[in-house]
Amino acid sequence: MTSVPHYCTIIPPYVLDRLAEQGHEPAQRSLALDLTHRTARLQAIAPPPPAHHLTRTIGDAAHAERAPGRTIRREGQAAVADGSVNRAYDGLGATFALYETVYTRNSIDGDWLPLNATVHYGQNYDNAFWDGSQMVFGDGDDIVFTDFTAAVDVIGHELTHGVTQYTAGLDYHDQPGALNESVSDVFGSLVKQYALRQSAAEADWLIGAGLLAPGVQGVALRSMKAPGTAYDDPRLGKDPQPAHLNDYVDTADDQGGVHINSGIPNHAFYLLAAALGGNAWERAGRIWYDTLTGGRLTHDADFAAFARATVAAAKSRYQDQSVADAVTAAWSQVGISTT
Template sequence: MSHVKPAPCCSIAPPDILARLAAEGTPEQRAAAIRALGPSSAFRAQRALIGRLGRELNLGAAQLGGLALATGRKLTAYDNQRQGRYFLPGVKVRGTDDPPAADEAANQAFDGSGTTYDFYRTVLGRNSVDDAGMELVSSVHYGVGYDNAFWNGVQMVYGDGSGTIFRTGALTKAIDVIGHELTHGVTQYTAGLVYSKQPGALNESFSDVFGSLVKQYSLNQTADEADWLIGEGTLVPELGGALRSMSNPGTAYPGDSQPAHMKDYKDLPDDNDPKNDSGGVHINSGIPNRAFYLAALALGGHAWDVAGKIWYKALTQHLKPDTQFAEAAQMTVDVAQDISAKARKAVKAAWKEVGVL
C-alpha cells in the first residue's frame, strides 16, 4: 500500500492576492476575497489530518477518502450543488464509462483530470497521482461564487468563481490549473515537500512545471511555442492576464511580487497571515519556475521529453520534505548527468542564471 506523505495546504489562488484584495479592493472584491479566504483554516486542518493518518497508520487514499483504486484510468465528477465542504464530494454526475454530463463544469473537470492522467501515464509512466490507480475525483460548484480550486488531499474541488476575482467558470476550463493541483497529489505521494518557505515554494513550482507541461502536451507545443503562463485568462481582466509567468516571474498581473532571481528572494515568515503566503510559497516559486523554463528552452523540442523527465525523477526519487532550493537544483543536475552532458550543462546553467547555484 502506498505511504501517504503530508497533504499540502495548497490552492490555485495565491493567498497574498486574496489578502490584498480583502484589505484594499472594491467592496465586491473584498467580499469575494473574504469568502475565498474563509474556508482555508478548515481545509488546512483536514489536509493535516489526512497527512497524519497516512503517515502514522500507513493508509492509502482508498481508506482515507473512501475512494476506489483501479488498474487503469478511473475518473468521477460530482456536483457539490454549492453546499460547501460538508457535502463533499456531492452528487455523482459522471463516471469513467459514462457519456458527458449535462453540466459543462463537470465535463471540463472530468476531461481535464483525464488529460492530466494521460500525460502522467503516457509521458512519465505514472498510474494516477499515487502511482497505484487512484480514482481522480472532482467536485464542481463548490460554495457560492467561490474563487478558488484546490487539491484537498484526496480529491479536486472547484469553485465557480465570483466574476469579481476569477471569471465565472474559468477554473474548470484551465487545464494547467487542473494539472497544477493534481500534481500537488503527486508531490504528496512522493517527496512530501513541506508547505512552508523554500520546500513549499518548490512544492508550488513543481505543480506549476507539470501544470504547464500538461497544457503544452494537450496543445502539442514545443518549449519555444508555449506561453509559460499559469492560469492565463482565469482572472477578471482588470486584475491581470494570468496567475504566474514562468518565463518572466513578476509580470503576470499588476502587483505580481514574484522574484526571478535569488537576489530578490523574499524571506517571509510562515505565520498564518495570508499576505505572507506560508513563507512565500507562491511568491518565491518564481525562482525555480524560471530555472525550469530556461532549462527547457535550452534543451528545445517538447519540454516534457527531457527537462520534464529530469524534474519528475528528481521530485519522485530524490527530493525530501525539507529540501531547499540549492539541494533541489543539485539533484536535477545529477539526474541530468545520467541523460547527457548537454542536459547537465543546460540544467546547471539554468540554476546559475537564477542565482541558486
C-alpha cells in the same frame, strides 16, 4: 512515500487578503472557507482499491460547502450539459495522460488512484484546491476570477500536489514549500503543453491564463517565462514573483512565500526547457520527474538541494554531458549554484 496531505490552493492567500481588505465579499467568504479548511487540518482519506485504469468521478456541490457532492459524471459516460463538469472531467484525463503516457506513472499515487473532483463548490468561491484526496473547484465570482475548471494547467497543478504528496513529500513552507508549488506549476504547464502538443517555444508558460475576469489587468496567475509580469491590477496589486535568488522574498505570509518564491525555480525550468528545445515534457520534464520520484530529495530540500538533484538526475538519465551542463546553466541564471 506518502506525506501528510497539505491544503493547497491555486490562488495565493495574499491575493485574497488584498481583495478582502478592499471589501470584496467573495474574497472574504473564500478566505473564511480556506481558513476553516486549514484549521481543520484535513486528514488523509484512505483511497478506494486500485482500479488499474483511469477512473474519474465528478460531483456537484450545488454551491454548498461540501465534497464530493452529488455524482454527475463517471468514467466513460458521455458529456453532460454542465460545462464545469465536462472541463473537470477532461482536465483530470489530460493530467492522467501526461503522467501515464510520458512518465509511465499509474495515476497520481503510482497505483491507479481514482481521480475525483467536485465542482460548484461554495458561493462564488474564488479558489481551487487539492485536499489530499481529490480536487475541488469554485466557480469564481465573475468579477475578479472566472470558473476554476477553465484552465487545464490549474487542474494539472493541483493534481501534481498529489504526486508530490506520494513521492518527495516536500514540506509546505519556505523553500521546500516554494519547490512544492513550483513542481506543480511545472507539471501543470506540461499538462497543457502535452494536451495542445506545443513545443517549449510555442507554449505561453502562463499558469491560469483565462482565470482573470474581463477588466482585470493581467494575463494569468503566474508566468514561468517572466515571473513578476502576470498581472498588475489596482485590485490584485502587482505580481510579486521574483525570477532570481537575489530578489527572494523573506516573509512570514503565505507559508513563507511559497506562491511567491516559486517563481525562481519556475524560471529555472523555463530556461532549461528553452535551452534544450523541442517538447518540454521530454528531456526537461523527465529530469524534473526523475528528481521528484527518484528518492534523492529529503522532505525539507531547499533550492540548492533540488538543483543538485536535477543535475544528478540529468547525468543519470542522459549520457550527453551537454544536458547536465544546460541544467547547471539554468540554475546559475537564477542565482543558484549546483556545486
